[in-house]
Every structure is written in structure tokens, then in C-alpha cells.
Amino acid sequence: MVSKVLLMLLILAICSTFVICNAGGSKKKFHNKHKEGWKNGHDYDSYEPKYDGDGLKDNFYHKSCPRAEKIVQSVTERHVSSNPNLPAKLIRVLFHDCFVRGCDASVLLNSTGNIQSEKDANANRNLAGFDVIDSIKAEVEKVCQETVSCADILALATRDAVSLQYGRPLWKVPTGRRDGTISLASETSTNIPSGASNFTVLSNIFANKSLSVHDLVALSGAHTIGVGHCNFFSRRLFNFTGKGDQDSSLDPNYADFLRTQCKNSTDRITTVAMDPGSSVSFDNHYFEILKDRKGLFVSDAALLTDDDARRFALKLLNPKKFFDEFAKSMEKMGAIGVLTGSQGQIRKHCSLVN
Numbered sequence: 001m002v003s004k005v006l007l008m009l010l011i012l013a014i015c016s017t018f019v020i021c022n023a024g025g026s027k028k029k030f031h032n033k034h035k036e037g038w039k040n041g042h043d044y045d046s047y048e049p050k051y052d053g054d055g056l057k058d059n060f061y062h063k064s065c066p067r068a069e070k071i072v073q074s075v076t077e078r079h080v081s082s083n084p085n086l087p088a089k090l091i092r093v094l095f096h097d098c099f100v101r102g103c104d105a106s107v108l109l110n111s112t113g114n115i116q117s118e119k120d121a122n123a124n125r126n127l128a129g130f131d132v133i134d135s136i137k138a139e140v141e142k143v144c145q146e147t148v149s150c151a152d153i154l155a156l157a158t159r160d161a162v163s164l165q166y167g168r169p170l171w172k173v174p175t176g177r178r179d180g181t182i183s184l185a186s187e188t189s190t191n192i193p194s195g196a197s198n199f200t201v202l203s204n205i206f207a208n209k210s211l212s213v214h215d216l217v218a219l220s221g222a223h224t225i226g227v228g229h230c231n232f233f234s235r236r237l238f239n240f241t242g243k244g245d246q247d248s249s250l251d252p253n254y255a256d257f258l259r260t261q262c263k264n265s266t267d268r269i270t271t272v273a274m275d276p277g278s279s280v281s282f283d284n285h286y287f288e289i290l291k292d293r294k295g296l297f298v299s300d301a302a303l304l305t306d307d308d309a310r311r312f313a314l315k316l317l318n319p320k321k322f323f324d325e326f327a328k329s330m331e332k333m334g335a336i337g338v339l340t341g342s343q344g345q346i347r348k349h350c351s352l353v354n
């Protein structure tokens with residue numbers, strides 16, 4: 001009898017873990033999980049380091065700074081609780097970091113003397129969240145000096161910020177990245193795609209980073225959170241081909257709505273949610289609006305102009321498929337051009353080379 005009761009309890013425990021861990025389920029099921037912290041996730045301290053390709057390992061700081069990942073998580077959680085827009089800011093910073101010189105925190109460096117760093121390039125003008133990375137780094141440094149890289153802190157904090165609403169990490173972040181010492185504004189324009197890019201430009205830039213068309217589509221799903229400034233898409237509303245027309249690939253009713261938001265074609269101040277009504281919730285709703293021709297940028301609409309990309313975008317209307325593919329692509333993106341071993345350095349301050 002006692003053993004039957006124990007068996008029942010065990011089955012119940014397994015079932016409840018499965019339901020909570022199924023991030024592909026409907027988003028309602030997981031809302032407000034952040035109040036419970038990482039209850040349903042991994043206990044990082046219990047990880048034995050395991051090599052993943054590219055010289056990164058699961059829990060690289062296991063011995064050198066066992067509390068590192070927990071500190072990153074708790075400071076990130078604190079910041080996201082007071083600023084729900086932070087996940088969007090951080091994931092965009094990570095994308096812009098990884099696409100220029102790899103994920104080496106080069107985007108975090110300040111300009112020095114007459115050398116303009118990536119941070120001050122046009123493409124990075126609206127990036128935000130640097131102060132949060134600096135504050136996480138300061139907390140980590142209090143416990144482990146010059147041990148945990150800014151590149152790893154950015155990768156972990158991004159994952160933790162985006163995942164918070166689900167109470168469990170949405171993708172794996174193997175660690176061991178080191179920080180770069182070079183950051184040049186001039187390298188951004190060729191590596192960071194603009195919102196006006198067509199499919200050929202997008203797929204070429206991604207291929208240069210060893211990312212496939214499927215990675216391009218899945219990662220564009222990050223546009224389910226955050227905002228865009230009017231000047232990045234207003235040509236689609238006011239003067240698409242130079243004849244005062246609008247972009248025919250944009251839903252006309254949505255274009256009417258957007259014109260009520262943006263004052264004119266050069267409005268650099270006003271922002272519009274990229275996934276209206278759901279812009280602080282990380283989910284696959286971007287693919288719904290994309291299908292309905294309401295993607296905000298030319299680069300979003302471009303995903304429907306290629307057969308393979310369009311078919312894949314439609315597959316990501318399935319939430320489980322989206323979460324799986326997004327996780328895979330984020331892991332690939334987080335490993336682009338990483339510095340490991342004795343390469344680069346571990347910065348003391350994320351905005352300055354040692």
C-alpha cells in the first residue's frame with residue numbers, strides 16, 4: 001500500500017514537471033512564472049562542465065566562480081522586474097555584438113580618443129541596456145575578480161531576461177567566452193543588416209556568420225518583443241518608390257494605423273511596438289503578424305519573398321516548433337566567432353579594455 005502511494009506521488013511529480021517545462025505550450029500557461037524565479041529550471045551549481053563545440057562549455061565557471069550564473073540571473077531579474085522592456089534591449093545588444101567580431105562584448109566598449117567604437121555607430125544608436133550589463137558585472141566582480149567575461153555576462157543576462165516570464169531558461173548558454181579588445185564603428189554597417197534590407201542581403205549577412213535561412217527566420221522572431229522607431233519604416237508609409245506611395249507588401253489598414261503614429265517620414269523620436277498588443281511577451285506571435293503582412297520593416301516582409309523562408313515562417317506558427325528552433329538558433333548565434341582559452345582578456349569593466 002505504502003509503495004503504491006509512493007509510486008502515485010512520483011508519477012504526479014513527473015507529470016507536473018513536464019507540464020511546466022513544456023515552453024512550447026500556450027503563453028498564458030507560463031505568465032507570471034517570474035515571480036517564482038528559476039524554480040523550474042536548472043540548478044546550475046550541480047552541473048559538471050561539459051564541452052559544447054567552439055570551445056564553450058556548460059557552466060564554465062563551475063570551479064572558478066560557482067555563483068556567477070546565479071548572480072547574473074538575480075541581478076537581471078531585478079532589472080527586468082522594474083523594466084519590462086529590458087529583454088528586448090538586451091537581445092538586440094547581443095545580436096549586434098555577435099554579428100560584429102563575434103560574441104566578444106565589442107559592442108560594450110566606449111569610444112576612445114579618435115577611435116569611434118561600435119557603440120557609437122549609426123546602426124547602434126538606439127541600443128540600450130549597457131548600464132544593466134555594467135551593474136551585473138560590478139556585482140560579479142565583487143565575488144570573483146577578473147574571472148567572468150563581459151561577453152558571457154551579456155549572453156547569460158539576455159537569456160535570463162527573455163526567459164523570466166517562463167520561469168525557466170529558454171535556451172542553453174554554454175560559457176567560456178573571452179572579451180575582445182577591438183571595437184570599430186566602421187565594421188558595423190557591413191555586418192548589421194538594416195531594416196531596409198531585402199532577402200538577398202539578409203541571407204548573405206547571415207550566411208557570412210554561418211547562419212542558415214532557417215536561423216534568419218527563427219531569430220527574426222525576436223521582433224515579437226520591442227519597438228521600432230518611425231524613421232526605420234516610414235518610407236513604407238509615405239514614399240516607398242519616390243511617388244508618394246506606400247509599400248504594397250504592407251497591409252493597407254495597418255499602414256493607415258502606422259501613419260497615425262508616425263508624424264512624418266523623418267520622425268526619429270516616435271516608436272511603435274513591433275508586435276502590437278504583445279510587445280513585452282516573448283512568444284511566436286510575430287509569425288502571426290508577419291503572415292498578415294504586418295511585419296514592421298522591409299526586412300520582416302522580405303522573409304515572405306523567399307519560398308523556403310516563407311514556408312519555415314509558417315511552420316513557426318506552431319509555438320513548440322518556434323521555441324525549439326529559436327533555442328537552436330540562439331545557441332548558434334551565441335557561438336559566433338567566440339574568443340576562448342588565452343584569446344582576448346577578461347575585462348574589469350565592460351565598457352573599457354583593461
Ligand code: HEM
Nearest residue numbers: 088091092095126193194195219222226227228229232299
Ligand atoms: C534579420 C535581420 C534584422 C534586421 C534587419 C533588424 C532590424 C531592426 C530594426 C531596424 C530595429 C528597430 C531599431 C530602432 O527603431 O531603434 C530592430 C529592433 C529590434 N531587433 Fe532587430 N533586426 C534583425 C534581426 C534581429 C535579431 C536576430 C534579433 C535578436 C535575436 C533582433 C532583435 C530586435 C529587438 C528585440 C528589437 C527591439 C529593440 C527595442 O525595443 O529597443 N533583431 N531590429
